[in-house]
Amino acid sequence: MSISKTIVAGCAGAILAFSVAARADDAVNIPTHNWSSQLVGAEIVGKLFEMVGEEVNYVPIDSQTVYQSMCENDIDIVHEVWEGAFGQSFEKVVGEGCVIDLVTHDAKTREEWWYPAHVKQLCPGLPDWKALDACADQFARADSGGKGVFIGGPVDWLKHDAEKVEALGMNFVVKNAGSAAAIWAELEAGIKQNKAVVIFNWTPNFIEALYEGEFVEFPKHDAQCIDDASWGINPDKKYDCGNPTGGYLKIGVSHDFKKSHPKAFAVAQNINFSNLDVAQQSNYVDTDGMEVSEAADKWLAENEGRWRQWIN
Numbered sequence: 001m002s003i004s005k006t007i008v009a010g011c012a013g014a015i016l017a018f019s020v021a022a023r024a025d026d027a028v029n030i031p032t033h034n035w036s037s038q039l040v041g042a043e044i045v046g047k048l049f050e051m052v053g054e055e056v057n058y059v060p061i062d063s064q065t066v067y068q069s070m071c072e073n074d075i076d077i078v079h080e081v082w083e084g085a086f087g088q089s090f091e092k093v094v095g096e097g098c099v100i101d102l103v104t105h106d107a108k109t110r111e112e113w114w115y116p117a118h119v120k121q122l123c124p125g126l127p128d129w130k131a132l133d134a135c136a137d138q139f140a141r142a143d144s145g146g147k148g149v150f151i152g153g154p155v156d157w158l159k160h161d162a163e164k165v166e167a168l169g170m171n172f173v174v175k176n177a178g179s180a181a182a183i184w185a186e187l188e189a190g191i192k193q194n195k196a197v198v199i200f201n202w203t204p205n206f207i208e209a210l211y212e213g214e215f216v217e218f219p220k221h222d223a224q225c226i227d228d229a230s231w232g233i234n235p236d237k238k239y240d241c242g243n244p245t246g247g248y249l250k251i252g253v254s255h256d257f258k259k260s261h262p263k264a265f266a267v268a269q270n271i272n273f274s275n276l277d278v279a280q281q282s283n284y285v286d287t288d289g290m291e292v293s294e295a296a297d298k299w300l301a302e303n304e305g306r307w308r309q310w311i312n
């Protein structure tokens with residue numbers, strides 16, 4: 001008992017010491033997540049902050065808990081707040097007043113179940129979700145008990161896919177990939193073998209430059225669908241709808257950011273990425289095989305006229 005208490009107390013002390021140390025250098029803390037455009041964009045944002053004289057730390061962190069970390073001032077900025085994946089976590093902390101909704105990028109986003117073009121031949125009636133469900137057996141695997149398999153993203157993207165399957169009564173199971181790369185490997189295997197495959201995908205992303213395909217059309221998204229069980233075709237369940245189709249992409253900053261890092265704040269409020277920007281940031285890494293910092297440098301080299309205005 002007393003040994004485990006000592007260990008717990010020791011750990012808490014270590015975590016505290018670490019978070020104090022992490023802030024001691026006064027750098028801007030920028031989170032890094034598990035998809036390519038975010039990693040490249042984080043370095044672009046960081047390099048812009050460095051140009052105006054700020055120091056920058058890159059902090060690998062879970063893409064949901066980062067919103068709470070902004071409230072605790074451990075993280076200063078999230079530059080890719082995707083409505084579909086993070087809207088709820090983000091809007092909660094904005095409502096609490098500890099995070100500021102600073103910028104809405106021009107980019108419009110969608111995150112949803114998606115299949116490559118050949119699947120439409122295998123499963124007539126797509127992209128309607130009911131047609132997909134009627135073909136569920138084609139998406140079955142040895143270990144899925146006859147149910148179709150949907151390849152979801154890593155769990156921190158929190159897509160509520162299992163809830164959606166249940167609320168819509170679909171004959172599918174959700175298999176969460178461990179990484180974005182694992183999703184793309186499933187997609188490529190399906191294409192090579194001409195097999196039915198349905199994965200989580202999003203736009204803007206590099207996929208659209210490489211493969212033809214479509215999003216599955218679920219019942220149209222409504223804010224009430226994820227708040228109110230009685231809304232939608234299943235009167236007893238939330239999530240009986242698709243994700244937003246013209247979703248936002250935002251920049252959120254911690255409430256204290258303006259005061260703690262005024263030069264970075266002034267830049268952040270000018271940043272504005274388009275669909276093409278986000279797609280390129282992803283493409284440079286996933287299609288062209290560049291390192292993240294190389295990709296950030298390429299984007300900066302090609303967009304100097306724009307970011308010069310952002311930093312002035």
Ligand code: TMO
Nearest residue numbers: 035082085111202
């Ligand atoms: C958050 N994401 C863009 C991977 O859907």
